[in-house]
Amino acid sequence: MAAHARTFDNSDYQRRVDRAARRFRSSGRGPYYFCRGKLGSDPVFAALLRDVHIPGNARIVDLGCGQGVLAALLAESDLGHLWTLRGFDLRRTAIGSAQRAMRDMAARTQFELGDIEAVQLPPCDVVVILDVLHYIDHGAQASVLARAFDALAADGRLLLRIGDASGGWRSTFTLITDWIVTIARGTFQRRFWCRPLSQWIGLLEAIGFEVQAQPMSAGTPFANVLLIAKKRRARSASVS
Secondary structure, three states, rough: OOOOOOOHHHHHHHHOOOHHHHHEEOOOOOOOHHHHHHHHHOHHHHHHHHHOOOOOOOEEEEEEEOOOOOHHHHOOOOOOOOOEEEEEEHHHHHHHHHHOOHHOOOOOEEEEOOOOOOOOOOOEEEEEEOHHHOOHHHHHHHHHHHHHHHHEEEEEEEEEEEEEEEOOOHHHHHHHHHHHHHHOOOOOOOOOOEEEEHHHHHHHHHHEEEEEEOOOOOOOOOOOEEEEEOOOOOOOOOOO
């Protein structure tokens, strides 16, 4: 499942964002504008398409899928009609929005209410975890990543975006933003379990991944990095 960058047209991407956002109109203005804003301003989604990190025939698991904006974007992309996606999230309203947005592709997309620390991961080719793991403690992070490793096919990959705790003021700004987001959602969280980039890479390598780090904060004040982790060997029995 090698990834190769493709010719990327920003105006074409924006048209796809517009179509993806329209899928959420049945859920109200909030989900509609959230999708437009998220896909339009967060560089990770354009990167996933531009760099072909998700093959067209992939079985995708999206942990912490939210309202399903990744699935909506893939549905409007040129990846073809062979990929499938199964998403998990703790928020019932988000899962409902995802199901409504993707009802025309219900045969290929499933969205389930579930805790990523506990759900059973199906066999897959790609696991996507974007801006989620710092909400759970370090032991739980290691457990989720090890389970993702086990669920992935031999040539599978994990796409993990993290905040780099060694990122200086950008890291602080990222945390402040996360606190504001949790307050807005009514799920205020006093603590986040962050790690420096080097520790994230070390953890993934200890599990058995080969890791490539791709800066993912262009045009934003955040300390975000996309880790592309490919299976390298049998999983280590003990990580933390």
